[in-house]
Amino acid sequence: MSNLVDFRTCPTTGLRVDKSAENLIKANAVAAVVFLSIGGLFGLLVALTRWPAVHFLPADWFYLALTAHGLDVLLVWIIFFEMAVLYFASAILLNSRLAGPRWAWTGFGLMLAGALITNVAVLRGQSSVMFTSYVPMQAEPAFYLGIILFAVGALIGCFVFFGTLVIAKQARTYEGSIPLVTFGALTAAIIAVFTIASGAIILIPTLLWSVGLVSHIDPLVYKTIWWAMGHSSQQINVSAHVAVWYAIAAMVFGAKPLSEKVSRMAFLMYILFLQLASAHHMLVEPGFSPEWKIFNTSYAMYLAVLGSMIHGMTVPGSIEAAQRARGLTKGMFEWLRKAPWGNPAFAGMFMSLVFFGFIGGISGVVMGTEQINLIMHNTLYVPGHFHGTVVAGTTLAFMAITYLLVPLIFRRELMMKKLASWQPYVFGIGVAGISLFMMGAGTLGVSRRHWDMTFADAQLPFDYPSAAYLMMGLNGIFAVLAAIGGLMFIVIVVGSVFFGRRLGQDEKPEYPEVPPQSAAVGHYGSSETLRIPGTVFLVGIFFVAFVLYYFVNWKYLSEVWPLS
Amino acid sequence: MAITPPSERIWWRQPIARVELIWICLAFTWGLIMFFMMIYWHGAGQQNLSSEAYQIKPERFAERAQAMIDNYQVREENGFPVVRPPAGSDVYLIARLWQWWPILELEKDQSYRLHLSSMDYQHGFSLQPVNINVQVHPGYDMVMTLKPDQAGEFGVVCNEFCGIGHHMMVGKIYVVE
Amino acid sequence: MTETSDSEEAVSPDPSGQDSIPLMQRVLDNPFLLLVLGIAVPAVFYIIWGIIEITQIPIAD
Numbered sequence A: 001m002s003n004l005v006d007f008r009t010c011p012t013t014g015l016r017v018d019k020s021a022e023n024l025i026k027a028n029a030v031a032a033v034v035f036l037s038i039g040g041l042f043g044l045l046v047a048l049t050r051w052p053a054v055h056f057l058p059a060d061w062f063y064l065a066l067t068a069h070g071l072d073v074l075l076v077w078i079i080f081f082e083m084a085v086l087y088f089a090s091a092i093l094l095n096s097r098l099a100g101p102r103w104a105w106t107g108f109g110l111m112l113a114g115a116l117i118t119n120v121a122v123l124r125g126q127s128s129v130m131f132t133s134y135v136p137m138q139a140e141p142a143f144y145l146g147i148i149l150f151a152v153g154a155l156i157g158c159f160v161f162f163g164t165l166v167i168a169k170q171a172r173t174y175e176g177s178i179p180l181v182t183f184g185a186l187t188a189a190i191i192a193v194f195t196i197a198s199g200a201i202i203l204i205p206t207l208l209w210s211v212g213l214v215s216h217i218d219p220l221v222y223k224t225i226w227w228a229m230g231h232s233s234q235q236i237n238v239s240a241h242v243a244v245w246y247a248i249a250a251m252v253f254g255a256k257p258l259s260e261k262v263s264r265m266a267f268l269m270y271i272l273f274l275q276l277a278s279a280h281h282m283l284v285e286p287g288f289s290p291e292w293k294i295f296n297t298s299y300a301m302y303l304a305v306l307g308s309m310i311h312g313m314t315v316p317g318s319i320e321a322a323q324r325a326r327g328l329t330k331g332m333f334e335w336l337r338k339a340p341w342g343n344p345a346f347a348g349m350f351m352s353l354v355f356f357g358f359i360g361g362i363s364g365v366v367m368g369t370e371q372i373n374l375i376m377h378n379t380l381y382v383p384g385h386f387h388g389t390v391v392a393g394t395t396l397a398f399m400a401i402t403y404l405l406v407p408l409i410f411r412r413e414l415m416m417k418k419l420a421s422w423q424p425y426v427f428g429i430g431v432a433g434i435s436l437f438m439m440g441a442g443t444l445g446v447s448r449r450h451w452d453m454t455f456a457d458a459q460l461p462f463d464y465p466s467a468a469y470l471m472m473g474l475n476g477i478f479a480v481l482a483a484i485g486g487l488m489f490i491v492i493v494v495g496s497v498f499f500g501r502r503l504g505q506d507e508k509p510e511y512p513e514v515p516p517q518s519a520a521v522g523h524y525g526s527s528e529t530l531r532i533p534g535t536v537f538l539v540g541i542f543f544v545a546f547v548l549y550y551f552v553n554w555k556y557l558s559e560v561w562p563l564s
Numbered sequence B: 001m002a003i004t005p006p007s008e009r010i011w012w013r014q015p016i017a018r019v020e021l022i023w024i025c026l027a028f029t030w031g032l033i034m035f036f037m038m039i040y041w042h043g044a045g046q047q048n049l050s051s052e053a054y055q056i057k058p059e060r061f062a063e064r065a066q067a068m069i070d071n072y073q074v075r076e077e078n079g080f081p082v083v084r085p086p087a088g089s090d091v092y093l094i095a096r097l098w099q100w101w102p103i104l105e106l107e108k109d110q111s112y113r114l115h116l117s118s119m120d121y122q123h124g125f126s127l128q129p130v131n132i133n134v135q136v137h138p139g140y141d142m143v144m145t146l147k148p149d150q151a152g153e154f155g156v157v158c159n160e161f162c163g164i165g166h167h168m169m170v171g172k173i174y175v176v177e
Numbered sequence C: 001m002t003e004t005s006d007s008e009e010a011v012s013p014d015p016s017g018q019d020s021i022p023l024m025q026r027v028l029d030n031p032f033l034l035l036v037l038g039i040a041v042p043a044v045f046y047i048i049w050g051i052i053e054i055t056q057i058p059i060a061d
């Protein structure tokens, strides 16, 4: 069998690279970036419209653009890229051939067709229902059909990943357990299977309803199962971008996990409990008991949050340990000061880690608290929170690893290196800005998905506080910054992939400087001697911020009208 | 490295560094605190959404609301009836494209059983500037006991997308001394 | 599949063989067990329990 497979040997890592896996990674990554640029453009238009002084789009276009933005970035960009991550973490890292490349191409084709069909449906204007498409609001059948095809394609991709794990194990292409990054990708793939199954359970009946074959879909049941897909897909992102953090730490620093056991148990917490957080969206719906809400919204006593907090320490901790082992031992932070801040892969990864923790993570846990959700549900706080997770966290991490994939997989030298070294900062700061200002506006009550915060055409007057207008203006400014950062990324990556200098067969790219295994720190000493004071300090700050912000919001809650 | 198989075959037996262990214990404890905080608030806090709800046909809900309006309307404003139901009574607020119907006038520091339901799509009840936000579904009557503790004029914004008139859907609640 | 990993153990430097691989490590090394768990837990606690609660919402009199 394997003699039919076309391999090349990677000059940097010495790994055997299955050409068909490589081509699939390329195709999925390119499709991802194309949809990121379309979806990002819609995001900019939305943000400019929500900037009161600009108020760019008319109402119908605003709702259309918002629907397209949510779909193209959240679903299409992220999931295409995740397919690339799955193939990379299985076939490439395990040194194996990819299982069923034909199937993988079929999946890719279905995803592409589905994404195009849904986009066309949205652009035709009769499907401005937001990507959540809550019933009984109805979109054109093609809208649901496209999403279903896309999901089926992604499911095939997951099975190709599982198949590759089996093949690699049988062919003994590696010794012992799968690498941690592959384990993280496995976590993502497992959550993806649940996500897609939930999507099928609810969207197939909805498609039938839209063509008149089913008469009624209960809105509460729809919403419950829809979020089993909608929120779980965010958990795919979390698992995938944590895996990407570990991968970048390994490729740039040769960092070794502090403890395989701890990191893998943290991923296990994700597998078991992360998806329960779908209940975050159901905290102010009619009829659910407090028991159901509390158990699910807390991921069974915050065990998945425990997982994230562990990764939040072990990722920077492993970098610190690797740097210290290399002699950067002065003071608490020499390891961090002398980190390669000009390498966009590292800079993007580190900002992704910090912003995901401080902005997306803390706000998510606070908003997902059963009672506190009352003062945030469906306000702009919600998009503020998830631009901290899925944009500053996932998207930035995926951008960061793309800088490593261009030379390793596309075999092209990165172009415009100077611009590239700025890109993560521009995009990261822009996104951190929109996250924080949308959260601020939400705290002042401003509604999400809303064309006119002045209510000029309403039958009854109402005014938001003037601070809210300021927030939305600042949001607009930072959205422009984020959009510039996004554009930089696209120009650099598309330019390099199509016009960058081809690397010679045995040529090692300038970066990633993948340190040889031996340089990697085999042992960080026994449990007694591990020293990571800088990381301890950082997670200490994180912890204090978390606790303070959590209780401040209980204080806010306690000030609203009593209700029971 | 994280991109290569673990260097020890049996990594499960590797000891865990002390800092890591401390952090795990701290994070776990914090998780428990946050978990029990929600339970604690059900007993000690005053802001807990009730889980009381009923399945109801939109027409049936509209009838009940109309009965309340017929009984307790005190005036009209911009074409909306203003209703002042007695303290402690059942109060109905209809969400429909694109209105919150009727305008309610409540007394400060009195409790009301507020019923919310939609006639068509989902809507979002967003009481401003108090900032209480709950989802309103068609076919379900959600009941909560609400006790305004400030007097004044409050807006009810719709914060769930409900079609092209979504941004025009504003209602009003008066709270009088 | 588990068999493969067991025989692999024979060539690995650890002389004590497969029995010495701790249970928890074997769980974490078994993707399909993890897949089943990762689907079962949210299906039971979130979806099934949640749908049961919805169906138990009483009908207004």
Ligand code: HEM
Residues within 6 Å of the ligand: A040, A043, A044, A046, A047, A050, A066, A067, A069, A070, A073, A074, A077, A078, A130, A131, A132, A383, A387, A390, A391, A395, A434, A447, A448, A449, A450, A479, A480, A482, A483, A486
């Ligand atoms: C240039 C970058 C971006 C800008 C300026 C931007 C801005 C915005 C704004 C202003 C909103 C509207 C909030 C509202 O009115 O409710 C929004 C919604 C949203 N954004 Fe972004 N965004 C960007 C990138 C992204 C990315 C990369 C993702 C996902 C990976 C994303 C996911 C979403 C989602 C899911 C929504 C919610 C749509 C809905 O409510 O249906 N955004 N974004």
Ligand SMILES: [Cu+2]
Residues within 6 Å of the ligand: B095, B096, B098, B122, B123, B124, B158, B159, B160, B161, B162, B166, B169
């Ligand atoms: Cu509405």
Ligand SMILES: [Cu+2]
Residues within 6 Å of the ligand: B123, B124, B158, B159, B160, B161, B162, B163, B166, B167, B169
């Ligand atoms: Cu609305």
